[in-house]
Amino acid sequence: MRTNAASKAEPRPGRVLIVDDSAVARAVLARVLAGSDRLEVAGSVPTAAAALSFLAGASVDLVILDIQMPGIDGLTALPDLIAAGRGAKVLVVSSAAGEGAAATIQALALGAADTLVKPLPGERAHRFEAGLIEKIERLLLPDAPVARAPVAVRPVPDASVAPVVDDAFDIVAIGASTGGIHALSQLLRGLPPTFSVPILVTQHLPASFMPYFAAQLAVLAGRPCEVATDRMRIRPGRIVIAPGDAHMRCVPLADGTAAVRLSTEPQASGCTPSVDPMFDSVAECFGARALAVVLSGMGRDGTAGARRVAATGGYVVVQDRASSAVWGMPGSVASAGLAAATLDPQGIGRVIASRRRPQC
Numbered sequence: 001m002r003t004n005a006a007s008k009a010e011p012r013p014g015r016v017l018i019v020d021d022s023a024v025a026r027a028v029l030a031r032v033l034a035g036s037d038r039l040e041v042a043g044s045v046p047t048a049a050a051a052l053s054f055l056a057g058a059s060v061d062l063v064i065l066d067i068q069m070p071g072i073d074g075l076t077a078l079p080d081l082i083a084a085g086r087g088a089k090v091l092v093v094s095s096a097a098g099e100g101a102a103a104t105i106q107a108l109a110l111g112a113a114d115t116l117v118k119p120l121p122g123e124r125a126h127r128f129e130a131g132l133i134e135k136i137e138r139l140l141l142p143d144a145p146v147a148r149a150p151v152a153v154r155p156v157p158d159a160s161v162a163p164v165v166d167d168a169f170d171i172v173a174i175g176a177s178t179g180g181i182h183a184l185s186q187l188l189r190g191l192p193p194t195f196s197v198p199i200l201v202t203q204h205l206p207a208s209f210m211p212y213f214a215a216q217l218a219v220l221a222g223r224p225c226e227v228a229t230d231r232m233r234i235r236p237g238r239i240v241i242a243p244g245d246a247h248m249r250c251v252p253l254a255d256g257t258a259a260v261r262l263s264t265e266p267q268a269s270g271c272t273p274s275v276d277p278m279f280d281s282v283a284e285c286f287g288a289r290a291l292a293v294v295l296s297g298m299g300r301d302g303t304a305g306a307r308r309v310a311a312t313g314g315y316v317v318v319q320d321r322a323s324s325a326v327w328g329m330p331g332s333v334a335s336a337g338l339a340a341a342t343l344d345p346q347g348i349g350r351v352i353a354s355r356r357r358p359q360c
Contacts, residue, residue, distance in 0.1 A: 014140040015042035019051040020066040032129045048077030055084040067094040078110045089113040108181035113325040170289040173282045175275030177204040177297025179325025183345040188221040190349025196236040202275045207244030232260040242273035249281035269301035279305025288313030295319045297329035306338045317341045
């Protein structure tokens with residue numbers, strides 16, 4: 001007689017579509033995926049056009065996409081593949097997706113959930129194979145349960161309606177990780193040119209990515225964007241992003257303004273840069289006049305800092321599950337009862353745009 005445990009249906013393996021013009025690369029990727037009992041190759045095609053045709057008649061959970069392909073390149077095809085995938089995540093696996101490469105940031109901004117660099121000829125493939133499986137399984141496996149913290153639960157408005165805000169703020173602090181660049185780009189596009197409140201951003205990225213990331217955000221937001229340096233003044237109408245090798249904090253100045261201080265001490269989240277120090281310092285400097293935003297990302301970085309923002313009367317908004325590549329960070333904050341609103345990136349942008357720095 002079968003036990004209840006044995007009779008339970010096994011989870012369906014994640015279905016993966018491989019899109020790469022190299023037959024050798026497709027074979028290698030298929031072999032690697034075959035080594036995981038949680039994944040299966042649903043299809044393997046050499047062009048973006050073939051991928052779109054495949055997705056028109058089949059559903060997958062994830063698309064592995066090369067960038068450099070004949071005909072329509074991967075970056076050009078990416079928005080169409082995301083739409084055709086109907087919720088499938090896209091992992092860019094390409095030799096063009098190197099650390100600091102413009103193509104990497106472009107792919108993430110266009111909606112890729114993550115990127116991975118192909119190994120060069122002669123390099124050991126073991127690390128690449130392990131990294132590929134780890135990234136795919138972390139993207140596809142359900143989010144781990146998040147323990148609820150003993151805090152007062154603030155009401156969460158309907159995710160489809162931007163909450164009414166009756167008081168202004170003096171700073172916007174945004175934390176993000178996996179999937180956050182795309183969300184951030186959607187959010188920033190919704191801000192009008194007249195929006196003058198300074199914006200601080202901590203995005204989990206290596207230091208080598210930051211100069212191009214800052215340049216791209218400046219274009220998307222239509223306002224200056226700089227990589228933070230120690231003692232940099234926080235000025236109206238500008239975006240400041242944490243460097244990839246240090247935490248960004250803000251400190252008050254004697255003239256009533258604020259400046260950035262950088263630090264490298266270990267954080268409980270294990271992240272550098274970490275969202276928690278930014279949120280914690282924003283709460284200390286601005287109190288109830290702070291707006292903290294948590295976008296898509298793995299883990300729980302930002303939860304401790306969001307707790308401090310909420311405790312000092314600030315406003316915390318998180319990205320909703322449906323629009324997040326990974327609902328780890330925003331889900332942790334929401335589960336802790338700290339989110340005053342749970343919205344998609346466009347909704348968060350509307351909330352931010354509706355707030356104004358008070359007139360002196």
